[in-house]
Amino acid sequence: MNDKLVFLGLLYFVQGIPYGLQSSLLPVYLRGAGHSLTRIGLTKILYFPWVLKVLWAPLVDRVGTKRLWLVATVSGLALTCLSSAALSPEAHIWGVAGTLLAMNALASVQDIAVDGAAVGLLKGRSELGLGNTAQVVGYKAGSVFAGGGLLAVIDVAGWGPMFMLLAFVYFGVALFVWGAPVLDDELLRGQAEGRKGVQSDAVHPWRVWRKLLSVPGTPWTIIYVLTYKLGEQGAVTMFPLFLLDNHMTAxxxxxxxxVIAMGFSICGSSLGGLLLSQFSIGSLMRRVFVMRTVSMAFQSSLLTVLEPSPLMKVMAVLSLSVQHFLGGLITTLTFTTMMHCTQRAEESVQSLQAWTQIPLTSWPPSTHWRQKSQALSFRLPLSFFFWFLSSSVVFLSFSLSPAHPPFFVGV
Structure with missing residues (x-):
């Protein structure tokens, strides 16, 4: 079991690096260079390969082996980092955008392969809870490494050396996966069972969607994930930009x-795995979502404070830490719910998990806001995201009521 957790955690770590680069490092880097919120919001287009993940998910699940796909994608990520190291974001912004787009495409393929491996490797409720904890913690650790650690030293180390370091990390992980014995059992299972329906499902991906929607609990889970992630990711992205403009340096x-807030997120994700062995997912999520809504209301109230002060910094750090802690806890619970749902169907429907990674928050403030109304440009989108986050609480209460079919069925 420990070998499985290390293997999955390491793969999710390197998978979280592109997300950390684009969700934390890139917005702050561009904002510090004087770019508008609208232009920063448009960088979300680089996440588009995650939207298309459902198109190639059947191909990855049915053709080749998980080891082959993982080695190929991680090696490809190393090569894209080498390419980005040779470019300067100030002089070659479109080239850098192209490499980041390629990183997202490769990471989305890697996600399909590692999720498929996790479905085969993790057995039983205890393994699922620990495995999903390794998934979330590994992914967030990679995001912290790229979005927090590298952001803190990029002014000293520079853009090129930073991506050279990432290239060496990816090459090392590719060698580890190539010789990992933990894939041997999964490989045998995939060779025996994963070849059925290659022609039909790989060529006609919409059949996968029909199979996915026929799995008990899937439609409810899709609605919940879309509603929650839109509000959660929007708030997580916008509030740090407000702090950068008014209260903190890059x-x-x-x-x-x-670093600190994401550390709290990792603690929340780890706690989620432990709580799953003591309580039901439904009751846990309902309570945690109420706390998340209250903390979000507190964070929104801080948008009215524009004057820098030590007290405001303390309140901002407290808000960030609580939000990330609760977000990490909810993410582990959500991933476990989705894994249960996935294991009731074929591997190819694992593409459902793409929706937890697609940042559906590219709702940039309008360019027509005047500079003197900049505080309002933060309040409006954050109010929008807060509404979506609150809607998740209503949806959970509705889906868990006795009068309606639970989307946590079997969990």
Whole structure:
């Protein structure tokens, strides 16, 4: 079991690096260079390969082996980092955007392969809870490493050396996966069972969607994930930009939001795995979502404070830490719910998990806001995201009521 957790945790660690680069490092880097919130919001287009993940998920699940796909994608990520190291974001912004787009495409393929491996490797409720904890903690640790640690030193180390370091990390992981014995059992299972229906499902991916929607609990889970992630990711993205404009430097923000707050997120994810062995997922999520809504209301109230002060910094760090802690806890519970749902169907429907990774928050403030109304440009989108987050609480209460079919069925 320990070998499985190390294997999955390491793969999710390197998978979280592109997300950390684009969700934490890139927005702060561009904002510090004077780019508008609208232009920063448009960088979310680089996440588009995750939207298309459902198209190639059947191909990855049915053709080749998990080891082959993992080695190929991780090696490809190393090569894209080498390419990005040779570019300067100030002089070659489109080239850098192209490499980041390629990183997202490769990471989305890697996600399909590692999720498929996890479905085959993890057995029983206890393994699922620990496995999903390794998944979330590994992914967030990679995000912290890229979005917090690298942001804190990018002014000293520089863009090129930073991506050279990432290239060496990816090459090392590719060698580890190539010789990992933990894939042997999964490989035998995939060779015996994973070849059925290659022609039909790989060529007609919409059949996968029909199979996915026929699995008990799947439609409810999709609605919940879309509603929650839109509100959660929007709030997580916008509030740090408000702090950068009014209360913190880029280095301070990289430390408090990219390292400390994400550390709380990892603690929340770890706690989620432990709580799953004591309580039901439904009751846990309902309670945690109420706390998340209250903390979000507190964070929104801080948008009215524009004057820098030590007290405001303390309140901002407290808000970031609580939000990330609760977000990490909810993410582990959500991933476990989705894994249970996935194990009731074929591997190819694992593409459902893509929706937890797609940042559906590219709702940038309008360019027509005047500079003197900049505080309002933060309040409006954050109010929008807060509404979506609150809707998740209503949806959970509705789905868990006796009069309606539970989407946590069997969990």
């Amino acid at each position: 280095r301070e923000l990289g430390f408090w939001n990219g």
